[in-house]
Amino acid sequence: MxxxxxxxxxxxxxxxxxxxxxxxxxxxxxxxxxxxxxxxxxxxxxxxxxxxxxxxxxxxxxxxxxxxxxxxxxxxxxxxxxxxxxxQYLPQPLSEDQLQALIEEAVMASGAAGPQDMGRVMAALKPKIAGRADMGQVAARVKARLAGS
Missing domain, CATH: 1.10.1510.10 (Uncharacterised protein YqeY/AIM41, N-terminal domain)
Incomplete structure (x- = not known):
């Protein structure tokens, strides 16, 4: 339905x-x-x-x-x-571990080397996590991950 x-x-x-x-x-x-x-x-x-x-x-x-x-x-x-x-109309939210795994996967798949590649990582993540996580929090995590790499 x-x-x-x-x-x-x-x-x-x-x-x-x-x-x-x-x-x-x-x-x-x-x-x-x-x-x-x-x-x-x-x-x-x-x-x-x-x-x-x-x-x-x-x-x-x-x-x-x-x-x-x-x-x-x-x-x-x-x-x-x-x-x-x-x-109630949103899909089941992602757990912390699932979200972190998707972020790592997107960073590796996009070949991101630093904060300047954040747009590519977010573009890869968005269709996978739409409605399942707060995009603002995801962006902060991606930014922190890219700053650390």
Whole structure:
């Protein structure tokens, strides 16, 4: 079953359960997917849908931090709920060992010799870890690894 079909089923389930908070979050995700499909005039793949989910999670994290700083825990909690719900649609995250092994493999495959080759390593890694690890943290690890070589 595709990710979009899973979303539709989850939306129907939330409707039946009268879970308005969950329903609202799923509708927001479906609207973001549909908007991109309309803009690009084509059906999105699961990989592209995962990219949208990651972007929405990143936005929710930033919003929650801003709400906390502004003294609005009610709104921050809503954002955190949406983060938890959106994370259900991401693939299983990589363990530390798996991530380190993929970084080493990408460094060796790209023949990277130093920090100037970071772009090549990240380009090799991105398709393998999309949705399974925070790209910001991965970039920091790759940078540290290349600085040490």
């Amino acid at each position: 595709t990710l979009k079909a899973t979303l539709s089923e989850d939306m129907k389930e939330a409707l039946r359960a009268k879970d308005s908070q969950r329903l609202s979050a799923i509708r927001m995700l479906r609207a973001a997917i549909q908007q991109r499909e309309v803009d690009e005039r084509r059906e999105l793949s699961d990989g592209e849908v995962i990219g949208i989910v990651e972007r929405l999670i990143r936005q929710r994290r930033e919003s929650a931090a801003q709400y906390d700083a502004a003294g609005r825990p009610d709104l921050a909690d809503k954002e955190r709920f949406e983060i938890e719900l959106l994370q």
